[in-house]
Amino acid sequence: MVARDLIGAMFLADGAGGVVVETEAYASDDPASHSYRGRTGRNATMFGPAGHLYVYRSYGIHWCANVVCGDDGVGAAVLLRALEPIQGIAEMQARRGLADIALLCSGPGRLCQALGITGEHDGVPLDRPPFELRAAEAPPETISGPRVGISRASERPWRYVLRNSLFVSRPRPLA
DNA sequence: GGCATGATGGCCT
DNA sequence: GGCCATCATGCCA
Numbered sequence: 001m002v003a004r005d006l007i008g009a010m011f012l013a014d015g016a017g018g019v020v021v022e023t024e025a026y027a028s029d030d031p032a033s034h035s036y037r038g039r040t041g042r043n044a045t046m047f048g049p050a051g052h053l054y055v056y057r058s059y060g061i062h063w064c065a066n067v068v069c070g071d072d073g074v075g076a077a078v079l080l081r082a083l084e085p086i087q088g089i090a091e092m093q094a095r096r097g098l099a100d101i102a103l104l105c106s107g108p109g110r111l112c113q114a115l116g117i118t119g120e121h122d123g124v125p126l127d128r129p130p131f132e133l134r135a136a137e138a139p140p141e142t143i144s145g146p147r148v149g150i151s152r153a154s155e156r157p158w159r160y161v162l163r164n165s166l167f168v169s170r171p172r173p174l175a
Numbered sequence: 176g177g178c179a180t181g182a183t184g185g186c187c188t
Numbered sequence: 189g190g191c192c193a194t195c196a197t198g199c200c201a
Contacts, residue, residue: 024182026182033182034182034197037198040197040198041196041197041198042196042198056182056197057194057195057196057197058183059180059181059183059184059193059194060181060196061183061184061193061194061195062183062184064182066182079182081182107183107184108182108183108184109183109184110183110184113184147182149181149182149183150181150182151180151182169183
């Protein structure tokens, strides 16, 4: 599953970013997925080719970034929930107005703010500038568990985190 | 055309 | 721990 493969990958936006430590999968037949009720204006990107970025606004305030992983017309994506800051940390701290590294990218909205990702990045490919996505060199130790932050079908164990990472969005996400 | 809701985060008590 | 900001989307009338 792509959600697990993304754990440990290096994700950079314009030179700022780090290692993916938390993801959550959303399938097309998933009641919690934006693609569940079919293709609409907002989620059109989810139905596009894999390897692109799907960005949407949450609660009118925050941005959330997904990696499209289904093929054309499928409507599947993986939400990037947290990164471990590695590169461009000063830039991310400035954008977040926050010094604490552990909180820089520990959540979907925070991650987008730190990397400067907004709705204008919706639909852009991740394999060329300003973005860079590099798979993990060695399979990291991951844990899966129930998803969080949603009101439907949250019991599907499609949330993945890097074991013992201090940079995930919840203190004790999983055992 | 109008209303309810959300894959969140920050600041309050 | 609880409440609130703030708006695009989606569904209903």
